[in-house]
Amino acid sequence: MPRRHLHGVILLDKPLGLSSNDALQKVKWLLRAEKAGHTGTLDPLATGLLPLCFGAATKFSQVSLDADKRYTATVLLGQTTATGDAEGEVLRTREVTPEMRAPERLRAACDAFTGEIDQIPPMHSALKHQGRALYEYAREGIEIERAPRRVTIHGIDILHVQGDVLEIDVRCSKGTYIRTLAQDMGEQLGCGAHLIGLRRTGSGGVSLQGTVTLEALQAMTEAERDAHLLPADVLLSDWPEVRLSADDAARFLTGLRRRVTLADAPHVRVYGPAPASADHHVLLGSAHIQGGELIPTRLLSPLEVQGMLDQASPPDHPI
Numbered sequence: 001m002p003r004r005h006l007h008g009v010i011l012l013d014k015p016l017g018l019s020s021n022d023a024l025q026k027v028k029w030l031l032r033a034e035k036a037g038h039t040g041t042l043d044p045l046a047t048g049l050l051p052l053c054f055g056a057a058t059k060f061s062q063v064s065l066d067a068d069k070r071y072t073a074t075v076l077l078g079q080t081t082a083t084g085d086a087e088g089e090v091l092r093t094r095e096v097t098p099e100m101r102a103p104e105r106l107r108a109a110c111d112a113f114t115g116e117i118d119q120i121p122p123m124h125s126a127l128k129h130q131g132r133a134l135y136e137y138a139r140e141g142i143e144i145e146r147a148p149r150r151v152t153i154h155g156i157d158i159l160h161v162q163g164d165v166l167e168i169d170v171r172c173s174k175g176t177y178i179r180t181l182a183q184d185m186g187e188q189l190g191c192g193a194h195l196i197g198l199r200r201t202g203s204g205g206v207s208l209q210g211t212v213t214l215e216a217l218q219a220m221t222e223a224e225r226d227a228h229l230l231p232a233d234v235l236l237s238d239w240p241e242v243r244l245s246a247d248d249a250a251r252f253l254t255g256l257r258r259r260v261t262l263a264d265a266p267h268v269r270v271y272g273p274a275p276a277s278a279d280h281h282v283l284l285g286s287a288h289i290q291g292g293e294l295i296p297t298r299l300l301s302p303l304e305v306q307g308m309l310d311q312a313s314p315p316d317h318p319i
Helices: 020-031 055-066 103-112 134-139 178-189 214-219 222-227 232-236 246-253 302-310
Strands: 008-014 036-038 046-054 069-077 079-081 090-093 115-119 149-162 165-172 193-203 241-243 265-274 277-290 293-299
Touching (some): 008 020, 008 214, 020 036, 020 046, 020 214, 055 232, 055 302, 069 178, 103 149, 103 178, 165 193, 232 265, 246 265, 246 293, 265 293
Parallel strands (some): 046 193, 079 193, 241 265
Antiparallel strands (some): 036 046, 069 165, 115 149, 149 165
16 A cells, blocks of 8 residues: 655544554554654553654654643542552452542542652553563563652542542643552542543643544545644644744754744744745744744754645645
8 A cells, every 4th residue: 555745643532442553553554654653652441632643743742742631530449459440450449438538538639649749650551671661570470669750740620429430630741640640549538549441631732622533534535534634733732933034944944043032932833934925834843942042943854844735734724
């Protein structure tokens, strides 16, 4: 099957049971895309937002990897498991008293884990030790000592409580283990807990809005699938925008710094005018601003810029 040079992002609503890479390979095959990558692992037991990058957009996949995340987590109180989720053997069962389920007690448990906290990564995780994933050691019954990791929980909201099942909305930094959070909240309540459902609802500036399921993509024609390919800059949508003149854009693409009358900024997305129209701009890459200089961070090649133009983006879009 001939491959195509495609550039952009598919916001996939990943189904239950597939790894992130399995989902990526299926969509890559459906699009006949030559170059693709995903933006961070979402466990097979998790569903929800998984941005998939194609062509030039793969240069910005790290942006999504480093971005804050948002999840809807479903937690079963009263049981702890070997893996921290529903796949593991039940290690201990404890009574969940009405006092533990009281709104003020649940709120206090959420507040106890809001802000900067230290988490010990679970053994059943993809974190590497001496070149092997921790879950490989766990399957062999080997326990590896893990150093705590500092993460930030920006907020936890209680969405629903029914019996011993608690559903929460979690906004957190990258690298946060929601399974560990569920376990720790269970211990804080005094009854133990484990994760029985997880859905990613946000990553950086993108959310479930605009996502498409794998099942829907499989039922579409190729043209319909292409219509779901979003511009590469969707991953940079919450960054400030800088527009350059044609001369400055050409120099910027060669890696040269440009003088700007703008305040310092750690991340900006940079555009230049498209050849056909002064009002139509095309993404050139990312940069940061320091001391009045626009300093390139990730640049697109002229071929990638032309490829995005050839994909005939709507004229009122920044690309």
